[in-house]
Amino acid sequence: MDKKILSAAGFFGMTxxxxxxxxxxxxxxxxxxxxxxxxxxGVKYQMYHALFLLFVGxxxxxxxxxxxxxxxxxxxxxxxxxxxxxxLATKSLTGLELKILGPITPVGGLxxxxxxxxxxxxxxxxxx
Numbered sequence: 530m531d532k533k534i535l536s537a538a539g540f541f542g543m544t545x546x547x548x549x550x551x552x553x554x555x556x557x558x559x560x561x562x563x564x565x566x567x568x569x570x571g572v573k574y575q576m577y578h579a580l581f582l583l584f585v586g587x588x589x590x591x592x593x594x595x596x597x598x599x600x601x602x603x604x605x606x607x608x609x610x611x612x613x614x615x616x617l618a619t620k621s622l623t624g625l626e627l628k629i630l631g632p633i634t635p636v637g638g639l640x641x642x643x644x645x646x647x648x649x650x651x652x653x654x655x656x657x
Contacts, residue, residue, distance in 0.1 A: 533600070560619065575611040578641060611637070
């Protein structure tokens with residue numbers, strides 16, 4: 530599982546860098562300032578949580594079950610939160626009507642919050 534978590538961390542970190550560069554250079558001329566800020570928010574949260582995955586994969590104080598739970602929450606969070614933000618920010622380019630994504634973004638954010646809460650409680654319950 531650690532290999533899977535660390536590979537996912539690398540993948541999301543790499544794609545976060547690529548999407549950030551694409552947003553800063555490729556989309557700057559075609560998106561509004563507001564849409565660019567929205568896109569950058571997706572990139573930031575993807576990068577924060579790629580680093581979180583790296584931490585989870587390298588942390589020896591977490592059980593295998595805890596790592597699996599955190600992995601799933603973080604990956605679903607990135608896909609739902611950042612993925613929906615990328616699509617919403619670029620809807621003027623794609624022409625797609627993406628109203629269904631509005632409620633999906635907060636579900637991804639909830640996955641992030643729950644993952645951080647799970648991490649906190651796993652450390653609080655750990656015996657010294």
